[in-house]
Amino acid sequence: MIYDAAHAFGQTLDGQSIFNYGDASVLSMHATKVMNSVEGGAIFAKPKLLKDLKTARNFGITDEDQFGGVGANAKLSEVHAAFGLLNLEAISDCLAKRKKIGEIYHENIGSEVDKMISPLDQTNFCYFPICFSSHETRELVYENLRKHDIYARRYFSPLLCDDDTVLERLSNARDLVSRVLCIPIFPDLSEVDALRICRVINQSLKKIS
Numbered sequence: 001m002i003y004d005a006a007h008a009f010g011q012t013l014d015g016q017s018i019f020n021y022g023d024a025s026v027l028s029m030h031a032t033k034v035m036n037s038v039e040g041g042a043i044f045a046k047p048k049l050l051k052d053l054k055t056a057r058n059f060g061i062t063d064e065d066q067f068g069g070v071g072a073n074a075k076l077s078e079v080h081a082a083f084g085l086l087n088l089e090a091i092s093d094c095l096a097k098r099k100k101i102g103e104i105y106h107e108n109i110g111s112e113v114d115k116m117i118s119p120l121d122q123t124n125f126c127y128f129p130i131c132f133s134s135h136e137t138r139e140l141v142y143e144n145l146r147k148h149d150i151y152a153r154r155y156f157s158p159l160l161c162d163d164d165t166v167l168e169r170l171s172n173a174r175d176l177v178s179r180v181l182c183i184p185i186f187p188d189l190s191e192v193d194a195l196r197i198c199r200v201i202n203q204s205l206k207k208i209s
Contacts, residue, residue, distance in 0.1 A: 023046055
């Protein structure tokens with residue numbers, strides 16, 4: 001069982017790392033992720049599989065300097081590894097700051113907006129998606145945020161499979177993605193700015209009502 005855990009660094013489930021589940025978890029360390037090395041990624045895996053992966057990433061050469069099968073040059077560069085190690089030193093502080101911003105959003109954005117994650121969740125607050133009652137409401141809030149130089153993202157739109165071949169059985173996904181907006185969340189976002197974002201969202205909704 002291989003998990004796509006691209007955004008999941010720092011996530012826990014039932015008190016343990018989410019990387020403990022399954023045989024392997026593949027993590028992105030792109031610059032937009034909570035834990036990043038500017039570019040690249042990592043794989044967390046069980047010991048036997050991890051040994052095979054280490055061989056595969058290094059041209060198929062084993063730790064004993066023998067040929068162990070087909071491989072690739074898939075190692076993280078020294079520069080990216082250095083960035084990653086520096087960011088690793090700050091990750092606890094980064095996660096704490098993201099959680100604080102998540103708490104501010106959860107407490108200050110109006111109850112008519114569905115905050116899709118909660119500070120009580122075992123989350124790393126990589127994103128803070130909110131869901132509105134309609135596509136039109138989402139678009140109005142999005143445009144009003146931009147007028148205030150606040151750049152939210154319609155992050156999940158369009159769907160990866162959103163083309164002419166998709167069957168209508170995905171109608172629920174289409175509906176949801178048309179109503180979701182990811183608002184800014186990053187460690188250095190100040191409490192003042194986080195509250196300002198909440199105010200703009202709430203004021204936008206009042207205009208509708």
